[in-house]
Amino acid sequence: MRPTDLAEIRRLSLFRDMSQQCYEQLTRGVYVQHFPESLTMIRQGEPADFLHILLDGQVELFASWGDRETTMSVIKPIGTFILAATIRDAPCLMSARTLERSRIMLLPSANLRQAFRDDRGFAHAIVDELAGCYRAVVRHAKGMKLRNSRERIASYLMRQAQLAGDVRSYQLPVEKRLLASYLGMTAENLSRALRGLEEDGLKVDGTRVIITDPIKLMKIAKLDMLMDGPDPSPTTEAASLPKATA
Amino acid sequence: MRPTDLAEIRRLSLFRDMSQQCYEQLTRGVYVQHFPESLTMIRQGEPADFLHILLDGQVELFASWGDRETTMSVIKPIGTFILAATIRDAPCLMSARTLERSRIMLLPSANLRQAFRDDRGFAHAIVDELAGCYRAVVRHAKGMKLRNSRERIASYLMRQAQLAGDVRSYQLPVEKRLLASYLGMTAENLSRALRGLEEDGLKVDGTRVIITDPIKLMKIAKLDMLMDGPDPSPTTEAASLPKATA
DNA sequence: CGAACCCTTGACAGAAATCAACTAAGGTGG
DNA sequence: CCACCTTAGTTGATTTCTGTCAAGGGTTCG
Numbered sequence: 001m002r003p004t005d006l007a008e009i010r011r012l013s014l015f016r017d018m019s020q021q022c023y024e025q026l027t028r029g030v031y032v033q034h035f036p037e038s039l040t041m042i043r044q045g046e047p048a049d050f051l052h053i054l055l056d057g058q059v060e061l062f063a064s065w066g067d068r069e070t071t072m073s074v075i076k077p078i079g080t081f082i083l084a085a086t087i088r089d090a091p092c093l094m095s096a097r098t099l100e101r102s103r104i105m106l107l108p109s110a111n112l113r114q115a116f117r118d119d120r121g122f123a124h125a126i127v128d129e130l131a132g133c134y135r136a137v138v139r140h141a142k143g144m145k146l147r148n149s150r151e152r153i154a155s156y157l158m159r160q161a162q163l164a165g166d167v168r169s170y171q172l173p174v175e176k177r178l179l180a181s182y183l184g185m186t187a188e189n190l191s192r193a194l195r196g197l198e199e200d201g202l203k204v205d206g207t208r209v210i211i212t213d214p215i216k217l218m219k220i221a222k223l224d225m226l227m228d229g230p231d232p233s234p235t236t237e238a239a240s241l242p243k244a245t246a
Numbered sequence: 247m248r249p250t251d252l253a254e255i256r257r258l259s260l261f262r263d264m265s266q267q268c269y270e271q272l273t274r275g276v277y278v279q280h281f282p283e284s285l286t287m288i289r290q291g292e293p294a295d296f297l298h299i300l301l302d303g304q305v306e307l308f309a310s311w312g313d314r315e316t317t318m319s320v321i322k323p324i325g326t327f328i329l330a331a332t333i334r335d336a337p338c339l340m341s342a343r344t345l346e347r348s349r350i351m352l353l354p355s356a357n358l359r360q361a362f363r364d365d366r367g368f369a370h371a372i373v374d375e376l377a378g379c380y381r382a383v384v385r386h387a388k389g390m391k392l393r394n395s396r397e398r399i400a401s402y403l404m405r406q407a408q409l410a411g412d413v414r415s416y417q418l419p420v421e422k423r424l425l426a427s428y429l430g431m432t433a434e435n436l437s438r439a440l441r442g443l444e445e446d447g448l449k450v451d452g453t454r455v456i457i458t459d460p461i462k463l464m465k466i467a468k469l470d471m472l473m474d475g476p477d478p479s480p481t482t483e484a485a486s487l488p489k490a491t492a
Numbered sequence: 493c494g495a496a497c498c499c500t501t502g503a504c505a506g507a508a509a510t511c512a513a514c515t516a517a518g519g520t521g522g
Numbered sequence: 523c524c525a526c527c528t529t530a531g532t533t534g535a536t537t538t539c540t541g542t543c544a545a546g547g548g549t550t551c552g
Contacts, residue, residue: 044472045471045472063384063388063391063392063472064392065388065392065393065468065470065473066468068392069392070388070391070392072384072387072388072391083377084377084380084381084384085377085381087373087374087377088374088377088378088381088477090381090477091471091472093381093384093385093388093472093473094384116369116370116373117366117370120363120369123362123366123369123373124362124363126373127333127362127369127372127373127376128333128334130373130376130377130380131329131330131331131333131334131376132334133380134330134376134379134380134383135330135331135334135336135339137380137383137384137387138309138318138330138339138340138383139339140387141318141383141386141387141390142309142311142316142318142339144387144390144391144430145309145316145318145390145430146309146310146311146314146315146316147311148507148508149507149508150507175530175531176530176531177529177530177531184390184391185508185509186508186509186510187530187531187532188508188509188510188531188532188533189507189508189509190531191531191532191533192508192532192533195532195533206531222311222312224311225291225337226290226291226309226337226339227311227339231334231336394539394540395539395540396539421498421499422498422499423498423499431540431541432540432541432542433498433499433500434499434500434501434540434541434542435539435540435541437499437500437501438500438501438540441500441501452499
């Protein structure tokens with residue numbers, strides 16, 4: 001591992017509060033690796049040998065059953081994945097693949113568990129991160145069960161506008177087929193629903209989203225702090241700080 | 247708190263590995279309380295002042311949005327709830343109400359956080375429990391996104407039969423309306439779907455479930471370890487041990 | 493006995509998936 | 523540079539699934 005990587009990682013909220021000794025122990029056997037686009041690096045059902053920390057790029061977590069597949073989450077830097085499986089030493093419930101070329105830190109599960117025992121600061125950072133992941137899935141499940149597809153789309157797009165700094169227009173951060181899967185619908189349905197939302201203050205042209213009438217759109221989206229955030233995970237918190245410039 | 251309660255709690259996997267000193271500190275300010283049936287003790291959006299540990303009875307976790315409501319989980323002894331909110335000191339994402347008269351232990355969040363810092367065994371038990379909760383929600387979300395209602399019903403009923411010891415017949419553990427909500431459909435739809443499954447090896451008479459043709463039914467259920475368990479949470483582990491008599 | 497409440501059933505409307513065809517954009521190789 | 527191929531996205535027609543509304547049967551409980 002390059003020394004510059006080590007210095008960078010040390011600053012992550014996960015490791016910030018560790019004693020130097022534990023940190024050195026932890027990062028023994030850690031390495032940072034580049035993955036090309038569209039590479040499935042974790043397959044559901046496999047053991048979780050490493051905690052993955054995304055430093056650069058984008059990773060999709062997805063789940064399959066038979067020949068069906070659905071996107072569960074999209075990880076952006078700095079974000080972790082398969083933390084729970086690592087802690088439990090249990091098989092991964094989700095698969096992971098890169099959406100673009102990505103730089104990922106691999107932290108052996110044994111090291112993680114050791115550091116969890118040895119360092120209180122780290123233990124706290126881990127449990128905080130995991131609690132954040134838990135709450136994110138609960139939100140996702142709530143959205144799936146309480147909103148119909150139209151409402152899920154509207155709330156997703158409104159929320160993205162909020163996160164971008166309450167803008168009226170922005171670029172979709174992911175492909176539409178992926179978004180459709182994440183929102184639990186087919187690509188065809190997303191396409192049609194977007195068209196249908198033009199009468200409710202939304203315009204989508206290619207990857208460009210334009211909220212023409214926020215009030216009207218909000219009547220459908222009905223954003224809810226308990227379903228649409230905030231409550232960032234500690235690692236993503238740092239990444240989304242730029243928005244605080246307003 | 248009664249001394250017998252204290253002794254009982256000490257044996258829970260959450261507290262088993264704690265030092266006596268930390269345990270005494272932790273349980274200072276803890277109390278055990280009885281709640282009548284159908285009492286909503288936690289409302290989503292409220293702060294999480296206590297970790298709840300269900301000792302006896304049954305508790306429903308549910309979520310609402312506008313005038314809609316859905317069952318997210320049913321807790322049985324011994325089980326914890328609102329752990330993540332407690333750890334993060336964040337508002338609860340779900341509400342909780344008793345399904346029957348219940349005995350619940352209330353552990354002040356401040357005590358929990360203190361004990362997490364002071365006792366490694368406890369810290370590990372907490373993170374293990376939380377990881378289990380996370381994996382349970384991931385499973386729930388996968389089920390909602392990857393299976394249709396017919397398949398969700400079949401897999402739920404098959405899984406219950408498995409848990410009861412691979413029996414062919416058993417009693418539904420919850421009301422049908424609740425089950426419908428948990429499985430993400432209306433009560434009417436559940437009723438119709440159950441009827442429809444009679445041609446696939448299932449018979450339901452009142453609260454009695456009879457699997458007349460396990461092989462046929464399994465072709466619909468397609469139980470999957472990554473969606474239907476196992477992977478019990480550490481606290482529920484003790485509760486489901488009886489099944490290990492085989 | 494009446495009043496809830498749970499469950500079921502039927503008829504219908506609306507939502508969403510599927511199948512098929514078509515466009516547009518991007519990349520490849522000649 | 524262009525012909526070709528792949529892929530994302532769109533659109534329409536159709537079927538399937540699911541929710542809604544309304545009514546009725548059965549239970550429990552005061």
